Structures are given as C-alpha cells and as structure tokens.
Amino acid sequence: MTARTHARTDRTSKAHLRLWLRLLKVNRSVEAELRERLRLEFGTTLPRFDVMSALYRNPKGMKMSELSRMLMVSNGNVTGIVDRLTEDGFMLREAVPGDRRAARVRLTQRGIAEFERQAAAHETWVSELLGGLGPEDTQRLADDLGTALTLPNAERDDA
Amino acid sequence: MTARTHARTDRTSKAHLRLWLRLLKVNRSVEAELRERLRLEFGTTLPRFDVMSALYRNPKGMKMSELSRMLMVSNGNVTGIVDRLTEDGFMLREAVPGDRRAARVRLTQRGIAEFERQAAAHETWVSELLGGLGPEDTQRLADDLGTALTLPNAERDDA
DNA sequence: GCTTAAAATTTCAGACTTGAAATATTCCAG
DNA sequence: CTGGAATATTTCAAGTCTGAAATTTTAAGC
Numbered sequence: 001m002t003a004r005t006h007a008r009t010d011r012t013s014k015a016h017l018r019l020w021l022r023l024l025k026v027n028r029s030v031e032a033e034l035r036e037r038l039r040l041e042f043g044t045t046l047p048r049f050d051v052m053s054a055l056y057r058n059p060k061g062m063k064m065s066e067l068s069r070m071l072m073v074s075n076g077n078v079t080g081i082v083d084r085l086t087e088d089g090f091m092l093r094e095a096v097p098g099d100r101r102a103a104r105v106r107l108t109q110r111g112i113a114e115f116e117r118q119a120a121a122h123e124t125w126v127s128e129l130l131g132g133l134g135p136e137d138t139q140r141l142a143d144d145l146g147t148a149l150t151l152p153n154a155e156r157d158d159a
Numbered sequence: 160m161t162a163r164t165h166a167r168t169d170r171t172s173k174a175h176l177r178l179w180l181r182l183l184k185v186n187r188s189v190e191a192e193l194r195e196r197l198r199l200e201f202g203t204t205l206p207r208f209d210v211m212s213a214l215y216r217n218p219k220g221m222k223m224s225e226l227s228r229m230l231m232v233s234n235g236n237v238t239g240i241v242d243r244l245t246e247d248g249f250m251l252r253e254a255v256p257g258d259r260r261a262a263r264v265r266l267t268q269r270g271i272a273e274f275e276r277q278a279a280a281h282e283t284w285v286s287e288l289l290g291g292l293g294p295e296d297t298q299r300l301a302d303d304l305g306t307a308l309t310l311p312n313a314e315r316d317d318a
Numbered sequence: 319g320c321t322t323a324a325a326a327t328t329t330c331a332g333a334c335t336t337g338a339a340a341t342a343t344t345c346c347a348g
Numbered sequence: 349c350t351g352g353a354a355t356a357t358t359t360c361a362a363g364t365c366t367g368a369a370a371t372t373t374t375a376a377g378c
Contacts, residue, residue, distance in 0.1 A: 012294050013286035019301040020189065020285045026304050027186045028231045030179065035366085045366095047334060065356060072187045077335050079358060084333085101343045101356040126179045127172035131309040135171050141307075142178040144300050145185050150290040194336085204336095206364060224326060236365050238328060243363080260326040260373045320378085329370070340359070348350090 030129050037125055042118050047073075049122065051081050052090065052107065052115040061094060061106030090114060189288050196284055201277050206232075208281065210240050211249065211266065211274045220253060220265030249273060 035046050054070050055062060062070075068078045082105055085091045090111035096102040107115065133141065194205050213229050214221060221229075227237045241264055244250045249270035255261040266274065292300065 012297070013282055015294055015297045015301070016286040016289040016292070017282050019289060019292070019297050019304070022301045022304040023182065023186060023189075025231075026307055027182060029308055030182075032231060039367090045333075063356075064358090068357095072184075072191060073334090074336050075357065076337080076359075080334070096356095099344075099356080101341095103357075123172055123176050127175040129309055130175040130178060130307055132306050133175070133178070133303065135174055137303055137306075138171070138174045138178050141300065141303050142174070142181045144292065144296055145178070145181040147291050147296075148185055148289055148300075149188055150288055198337090204363075222326075223328090232364090233366050234327065235329075235367085239364075255326095258326080258374075260371095262327075321376100322378105323374100323376080325372100325374075327370105327372080330368085332367100333365080335364070336362090338360085341357080342355100343357100344353105344355070346351100346353080 030126070033129055034122065034125060037121070038118070041121060042114075044118065047077075047081050048085060049115075049118060051078070051085060052111060053119065055091060055105065055107045056112065056115050056119070059106065061104035063096070063102050063104055065102075067105065085111070189285070192288055193281065193284060196280070197277070200280060201273075203277065206236075206240050207244060208274075208277060210237070210244060211270060212278065214250060214264065214266045215271065215274050215278070218265065220263040222255070222261050222263055224261075226264065244270070 031046060038044050038046060038049055050071055051067065054067055064075065064078055064082070067082075068075045071078070082091065082093070086093065089108060091105055091107050093103045093105055096104050130138070190205060197203050197205060197208055209230055210226065213226055223234065223237055223241070226241075227234045230237070241250065241252070245252065248267060250264055250266050252262045252264055255263050289297070
C-alpha cells in the first residue's frame with residue numbers, strides 16, 4: 001500500500017460517504033412527504049401502504065415470511081401491521097392447505113379497492129417529488145443505483 | 160392535454176416510481192447492514208449515531224430544535240434519544256444563557272472519543288457497501304440526487 | 319404592567335421496528 | 349415411528365418515531 005493508493009482509496013470512500021448522505025436526505029424528504037400525505041388523504045401509513053402494495057402484486061396471497069423478506073423487515077413487525085390491517089377489513093389470513101404452521105395473507109376486495117385509490121395518488125406524489133429529474137436522468141439514476149449494491153440483495157422483483 | 164402528452168407524462172411518472180423503488184431498496188439494504196454492524200461492533204443504533212454525528216460537527220452544541228430540524232425527525236423523538244445518550248455519558252444538556260426555555264446539547268469528551276471510533280468504521284462500511292460504484296459514477300449520482308428534490312429542503316449542510 | 323401570541327421543549331398515546339425467545343408444526347435420519 | 353433439527357409464526361421487551369397536547373418561557377402590542 002503506497003501513499004498514493006491510500007489517497008485514492010480515501011477519496012473514493014469520502015465520495016461514497018457523500019453519496020450515502022445525499023441518498024439518505026432524498027429518502028427522508030420523500031418519505032416524510034409521502035407519510036404526511038398518506039396520513040392526511042387516506043388515514044394510513046407508509047408501512048401499511050408497503051404491505052398492501054406487496055399483496056396487491058400477489059393477488060393469490062403471500063406467507064408472512066415472504067412478506068417479511070420482500071419488505072426487508074422483521075417477522076414480528078409484519079405480524080403487527082397485518083393484524084391492524086386485518087382488523088380494518090383490508091386483508092385476511094388463510095390457512096395453507098399442506099402446512100398448518102404457515103398462513104397466507106391476501107387483500108380483501110375492499111383492500112384492493114382502497115389500495116388502488118392510494119396507489120394512484122402515490123405515483124403522482126412520487127413523480128411530483130422527484131420532478132427535478134428529467135426522464136433521462138431518472139433512467140440513468142435508476143440504472144446506476146441498480147449496480148450500487150455490493151451485497152447479494154439484488155433480487156429480480158422489479159421488472 | 161393530448162393523448163400524446165398523457166403518454167409522456169405517464170411514462171415519466173412510471174420512471175420516477177421505478178427510481179423511487181430502487182432508491183428505497185438501496186437505502187434499506189445499506190441501513191440494515193449499518194444497523195447490524197453498529198449493534199454488533201459498538202452496541203449502538205443508527206439514530207444514536209446520527210445524533211452524535213450532528214453534534215460532532217457542531218462542537219459548541221446544538222439546541223434540541225436544531226437537532227430535530229437537521230435530522231428531519233420530530234422534537235419528541237430527539238428528546239428520548241438524547242435522554243438515553245446522556246444517561247450513557249456521551250452527551251450533556253447545558254443551559255442557554257439568554258433563554259431559559261432552550262437547552263444546548265453537546266458531546267462529552269467520552270462521546271467525542273466514542274464517535275470517532277464509530278465514524279471511522281462507518282465510513283469504511285459505507286464505502287464497502289457502495290463498492291459497486293466507481294468514483295465517477297459515485298460523483299455523478301451524488302450530483303444528480305442533489306437536483307432530484309423539488310421540495311425546498313435542500314439546505315447547504317453537506318459541504 | 320398585562321395579555322396574548324410565539325417559541326423551545328417535554329410528555330403522551332399509539333404505531334412501527336428490531337432481535338430474541340417461545341410455540342407450533344414439519345421434516346428427516348436412524 | 350421417534351427424537352431432534354429446521355421452518356413458520358407469534359410474542360415480548362426495549363427502542364424509535366410521529367403528531368398533538370401540555371408546560372414553560374420569551375417577545376410584542378397596547
């Protein structure tokens with residue numbers, strides 16, 4: 001390791017750090033705004049929206065563990081959110097035929113209808129909040145972010 | 160509004176949405192990994208690290224409301240985190256001379272020393288996690304993200 | 319001086335989140 | 349078929365987070 005190598009490494013890690021802080025700020029700003037609007041317009045929260053979104057894309061339902069893995073949150077966390085959404089009549093737990101341990105969760109008709117209203121507004125809001133980026137920059141950013149992660153977390157679920 | 164305009168608008172908002180989902184995934188992956196490592200290596204959490212980081216950059220201390228604004232979290236949230244960090248001897252509350260409502264919070268010597276250890280590891284980790292990006296991509300991404308937000312949240316605090 | 323609005327902070331209830339422990343069930347080697 | 353590892357989920361304690369209400373102090377107008 002020469003002094004020159006150290007300098008280059010250090011500069012790169014500083015750049016990575018700067019990028020991370022930017023990313024964090026954009027993320028927090030957008031999330032804060034989305035949270036506020038979901039609360040005011042639909043009386044719901046971001047985690048609830050996320051769960052409903054995952055189930056909307058999987059009409060046949062998902063096991064709790066699948067939900068947990070896709071959303072990258074803990075098992076216990078999903079339990080509580082699904083509990084509350086179930087109380088509200090937006091989803092329900094079904095038994096899995098071959099396995100009495102597992103439960104399959106899916107949206108009710110009411111849940112589907114409600115989510116469609118929310119999703120339409122959500123897409124508009126996101127586009128508004130990221131409005132500073134034209135189509136080309138947006139495309140390029142999305143692509144670059146796809147290659148950003150070193151971890152083996154890049155699953156093919158965003159086709 | 161012609162059909163053509165609608166199509167272009169729709170395509171752009173879909174691209175924004177795709178970007179937002181990518182950003183969310185990168186953010187969650189990196190945060191999950193950083194949280195895990197902070198817990199295992201230092202027995203601390205991301206929110207605690209964030210508060211200490213803000214105070215490290217402001218050695219003279221910050222008011223609770225300044226902390227809250229900079230970190231984009233609620234006032235009540237900061238209160239609890241500062242309480243616990245104070246119990247641990249990493250920071251302390253001082254009276255503000257001219258204003259008996261306000262309190263200034265700053266790191267203790269022990270807090271400074273502890274944060275410096277954490278920050279060094281943190282920078283290494285972030286760079287490792289974003290290792291898929293070379294210096295040029297990193298720079299460009301950071302710049303693009305800086306122009307992403309439409310909201311008036313882009314303060315000049317990341318020099 | 320008095321009153322009232324504004325500002326700084328804390329408190330609070332409720333939701334979200336984690337990691338670990340507890341439960342229940344399935345799978346499998348012997 | 350039986351004991352134990354593995355899997356699916358829930359429960360739990362503790363911390364994080366929010367938005368609103370309460371508290372305390374300051375500032376401003378009259």
